[in-house]
Amino acid sequence: MRVRFDKLGIVIALLAAYGALWASFATLKPNRIVQGQAQAMLQSLPAWAGWGLVIVLVLAIAAALFRTSPWIKLLAAVVALAALTLSIGYAATFLTPAGNSYARVSPASGFWILLFAFALLAADAITRLDPPPAMRVLFLVLAAAAIGGLLMSGSWNGLSIMKEYAGRADVFWIEAGKHVELALGSLFAAVLVGSPLGILCHRVAPLRDGVLNTLNLVQTIPSIALFGLLIAPLGWIAANVPGAAAIGIRGIGVAPAFVALFLYSLLPVVANTVVGLAGVPRAANDAARGIGMTGRQRLFKIEFPLALPVILTAIRIVLVQNIGMATIAALIGGGGFGVFVFQGIGQTAMDLVLLGAVPTVALAFASAVVLDALIEMNSRVPNGARSA
Amino acid sequence: MRAWVPTILRSLLLLVLIAFLVSPENFEPLLKPLVQPNAPAIYNQGSLLSLTILHLRTVLIATLAATIIAVLLAILVTRPFGVEFLALSRSLVNIGQTFPPVAVLALAVPAVGFGEKPTLIALFLYGLLPIFENTLTALTNLPRSVMEAARGSGMTPFQRLIQVELPLSLPVVVAGIRLSVVISLATATIGSTVAAKTLGEVIIAGLQSNNLAFVLQGGLIVGALAVLIYDGLSAIEAMIARRTGAA
Structure with missing residues (x-):
């Protein structure tokens, strides 16, 4: 044999x-x-x-x-x-x-x-x-539980990265909260603004090219520059618009980071909404019109559900991208895991860099797995057609 | 009638960019209102032109290396010998793209130290993915009739690869390179946090001294480069697509 x-x-x-x-x-x-x-x-x-x-x-x-x-x-x-x-x-x-x-x-x-x-x-x-999507999420949960168990058991406490953590455990969780807040909050705002904008672009064809080209231009500006550029206008708003400072708008800190991430997130959301809506089969729309559905009913009952996988794909792209980019917010005082990365680089303490980088990677990876599973569950296309 | 408008705008952008890089002092009045009375409005800790060239050089080296390796790998996994790796390489590309560029950069520092090296590694690894993904898509979605015709006319597998598969895939490969270059141009600015000489230096100097003019000029130069290179590669892609379509 x-x-x-x-x-x-x-x-x-x-x-x-x-x-x-x-x-x-x-x-x-x-x-x-x-x-x-x-x-x-x-x-x-x-x-x-x-x-x-x-x-x-x-x-x-x-x-x-x-x-x-x-x-x-x-x-x-x-x-x-x-x-x-x-x-x-x-x-x-x-x-x-x-x-x-x-x-x-x-x-x-x-x-x-x-x-x-x-x-x-x-x-x-x-x-x-x-494995089917649900099982992939299960694998992820099991892996997370195993890593969580290891961390709790204290068997890693002798490692340098855990000593860095032990010295700043409370700050770590505050920055973790800020990181998630930045990434999720800007995603949420982008979906809230981006999907109506996408619907508008889908319905009003002349708008489409202008909006998409502008958003495309925003993407070419490097993230540290965009963060920096927003400091000035937001600082001006904080100083001159009554009430703005009270709700947390400030020149440096979270506000410019949030706005920058929001701006970067808009293109994928708007573009995919347009693509998703354009991909709705004409037959489905005609049938809906035939049974007397109003424009609004068609939008929510036919077009949106059919476009959902494409829109979810945009959300996946944006979330993974935002989790990564939120790291850079630390450079302008916006907090997040980037604080440890850049402190570590500054002190040449590489374990501190790891303390910032490893959770970022883990977070991005986990959200990609979960959203990929969601996308697959929501697409009506049978499994076999994916590779075609 | 309006078809030439974008071309004119792009040439204008290129001219302004070159004029700014060659003699930035001429633009000082434009940027002066953005800074405090005594602060410099034009980056004064080095030449903008040489930083731009270094920036482009870093991106060029990383993209060239990424293109060579990505195309070779994609060819390998689409041959009968490497077909076992095909599914895995697809999922690896998917996983790889979830790694944030900053994290890749930061993780490269412990391995190779500060300076240009970690930036090159991060740009190379990150640039690899779109090119590999596109090459793979192109090589696995070639029209069946063409492949059969090539086989039927007695071409060897190597001849098929060189004369049929690669030329037909070229436009999609160039599209991958284009994506990778635009990501790399922006990511290279972050390289300056680990002491690489790129345009990020200008932006970071601006952030540290609260000098908005620095941030603006650094950001706009990178943005303009990205737009111009993106359009240039799109034009090349369209040209190749037209040629292969006509052949």
């Missing part, structure tokens, strides 16, 4: 072998900003844990290498990822000299490469399983 190898498995095995054998697993630094000392995997862990991790990884690589059911591959990937994340926390406690509160331990390149290799295996298994 000939053994059949999985080509992706070979790539994963090579990546994982490099990550485990040549690259270093953890870095021990005397304090939070200096260069550290790289430690190989078996040096970073007590013997039993080190060899245990090696065995788990070898088994997972074997599952990746051979052609087996995607469920087995997914299981192998999940076990390997769990072993890795537990070990790195354990390595932190093991490497930190007793009683030394300045020393920091961070994951090194080998850890990240291994994490990437097995995340790739998990992604491939999930792609092959092609």
Whole structure:
């Protein structure tokens, strides 16, 4: 019998072998900003844990290498990822000299490469399983619960990123709140303004090109510049319009960031509303007219529901984009996770950068998964037609 | 009659941009009202022209590298050898695009340090996705009749790739490059937060010294570059599409 190898498995095995054998697993630094000392995997862990991790990884690589059911591959990937994340926390406690509160331990390149290799295996298994939308959301919830459990259990508390967090836990949650508020609030405002504008552009053809071209121009202005440019007009409004300052409009801070994100969000919402409405089959509209529906009834009962998947796609684009761009708001005092990113860059404290960047990526990824599932649930097109 | 209006507007924009970059002092009266009495209205910590060239160079290097790798990867996963990777690469592109550019930039810093390198890496990785996605779409949606005709006329797989598949895909690939360039032009400004020499420097200097004129000129130069390059690539795309359509 000939053994059949999985080509992706070979790539994963090579990546994982490099990550485990040549690259270093953890870095021990005397304090939070200096260069550290790289430690190989078996040096970073007590013997039993080190060899245990090696065995788990070898088994997972074997599952990746051979052609087996995607469920087995997914299981192998999940076990390997769990072993890795537990070990790195354990390595932190093991490497930190007793009683030394300045020393920091961070994951090194080998850890990240291994994490990437097995995340790739998990992604491939999930792609092959092609799970229905509800199950994808379930996977996401399970992953979030596992990570939440790890965080709560305190097994990562020795890691440098968690020490950065511990020092500013209350600020972290305030900035997290601001970040979500900025991203969701501007999305909400954009949908509120953008969809009527889209309907108007759909009905009044001469308006369409002008509105879409203007919004297109807004997109070309780099985000830091737009944030900066809005400081002046908003500052003027705050100073001269009675009551504006009272509701939080100020030259610097959240207001310009909010307005900028809103402006960037408008194009996808308006453009997709127009495209979605234009894609409504004429037959559906004629039938609705035939049974005596009024213009408004047709809009809400026929056109909007049929255009919904396209509009939801715009919401997905906008939300993911806003979560990313809200990071830049920190540069103009708007808060959000960007505060940690830019503070970290300023102090060359890379674990502080991670404290800002990792939640941003996680948030963007989670919202993409949830909205993709929503879009799929709402589109009437059967599953098979997607790839056509 | 009105078809030439956009062309005129674009040439005008290009002329104004060049005039501003060559001798920004001529525009000082325009920007003066935006700043406090004693503050400079034109960026004075370096030449705007050289920053623009550095900005464009960074974007060009990253986009070139991204184009080469993305097209090669897309060719690889659409050949029989790499077909196992096709579905995975689609989902990876999807996942990759959820990574915010700032986060990619920030995460590249620990790996390679400050300066131009993290910016190049972030622009390269981020630019890869639209080009790869478009190339993949083009290569997997070629008209079946054409492919069969090519096969029937006895072309080898390599000949089919070079003479049929790639030329037919070219307009869509260029559209991907166009998207990637516009994103990169804006993202490169953020590179200045990690000490890359780009036009972001002007904007950040403006933010730090509360100088609105700096923010405006930095932003407008990048915006104008994006509009001009976007239109230029659209024109190239239309030209190629016309040629392949006629052939």
